[in-house]
Amino acid sequence: MDTQSKSPKLMDRVKATMRVKRYSPRTEKTYCYWIRYFIRFHGVRHPGSMGGPEVRAFLEHLAVERHVASATQNQALNALVFLYRHVLEQPLGDIGEFSRARRPCRLPVVLSHEEAMRVLSQLSGPMRLMGALMYGSGLRLLETCRLRVRDIDFDRQIVTVRAGKGDKDRTTLLPATCIPCLQQQISSAQRQLDYRLAQGRVPVTLPHALDRKYPNAGVSLAWQWLFPASRPCFDDTGKVVLHHIHPSAVQKAVKHAMRTASLTRPGSCHTLRHSFATQLLSRGTDIRTVQELLGHKSVETTQIYTHVLGNGFAGVKSPLG
Structure with missing residues (x-):
């Protein structure tokens, strides 16, 4: 062979x-x-x-x-x-020394609160809600796309991120201003589910083998995507399912909103998450708390935002005043 x-x-x-x-x-x-x-x-x-x-x-x-x-x-x-x-289950052996690509030391682009609100004002409907969650809850783009109805806790005002980066779960803040829009989004998910059930039970995609353990989970409200795709698709087995919105659609909408908002610096969806972190730190939130809300493995990753704020100089002032 x-x-x-x-x-x-x-x-x-x-x-x-x-x-x-x-x-x-x-x-x-x-x-x-x-x-x-x-x-x-x-x-x-x-x-x-x-x-x-x-x-x-x-x-x-x-x-x-x-x-x-x-x-x-x-x-x-x-x-x-x-x-x-x-x-292959075989030892790779000693790789030895090789040229390492250089890691650039760049600070993330962040927005002021006023700039972030200008960007959100350029979005509408579900896209505005997704942008608000990235800025107000510190969610990554894919974490926002993957939210399900069950992940929203209105009573405790928290959002649960499941299988985030590193396959870890965490909870973060649910902004009070997002509650009415989220309630409308869940009502929309219920209407879409009722329609799909009437048309022939098109389930949502589920993690791992959950559909075999709980056969009705794919057509229960709790497991519905908050931000579903516009049309069903085929999964790996050829079954017709409903997936969440594609991240590229959100990226395109946010980039357009940032251009329309006439920002002085180019930005992306991740800029909204960066801005969430800097806003919390600037208001005196403990860096360990910000680390947990962002889902960073190491506090060193979170410390980059202190450099953005200029808080890394131990109170040293310029001689010019």
């Missing part, structure tokens, strides 16, 4: 292993991309016949020839470590 006929079977094993370990669909797609790239880079050789030296040469190529970012190079390395450790 030649190498090219082995490759599809290898990729099937990669996907199966990732699904057993419950990696996110985005991680699966990314890792498969880097593994295929690695195989093509070495002339479609099977990874089983390669090891540390070939991985080092590939990472060198990414840094020196492709000029990729540090995070991108690390992503490729993680994909290959996963391949050798969990799929």
Whole structure:
């Protein structure tokens, strides 16, 4: 059997292993991309016949020839470590020294409260609500898209983020001003569910094998997406399901709103999350609390916002006053 006929079977094993370990669909797609790239880079050789030296040469190529970012190079390395450790189950060996892509020291773009409100005023309907949750709750774009009815707790005014970055759950603030719009959004989800039930039970996509454990979960209100896609699609098994709104649609709407708001600096959906953090810190919120609300693994990640605010100088003032 030649190498090219082995490759599809290898990729099937990669996907199966990732699904057993419950990696996110985005991680699966990314890792498969880097593994295929690695195989093509070495002339479609099977990874089983390669090891540390070939991985080092590939990472060198990414840094020196492709000029990729540090995070991108690390992503490729993680994909290959996963391949050798969990799929091929063979030691990768010593990779040795290789050129590291430089990590740029850049501060995030943040908005003042007035600028953030100007951006939100340029959005309408569900897009405005999603923008408000990114700014008012500190949600990531994908976390906002993946919200379900069950994740909103009006009594305690909290939003539960499930399987966020790093596959972790957390709770964060639910802005009081968002409550009426969220109630309308849930009413809309109920109407859409009633319509789909009348038309033939199109369920929403569910995590892992939940639909087998709870067969009616996909057509219960609690599991409905707060921000569903405009039309059903096919899942991996060929079943017709309803997915959440695609993140690119939200990105496009927010970028347009930021241009229309005539901001002095370009921004994105993540700018709203950055602004949430800086606003809390500027109002005296403890940095550990902000870390928990944002879902950062390390407080060092959250500390970048103190530099944005200029709070990292221990009260030192300019000699000019």
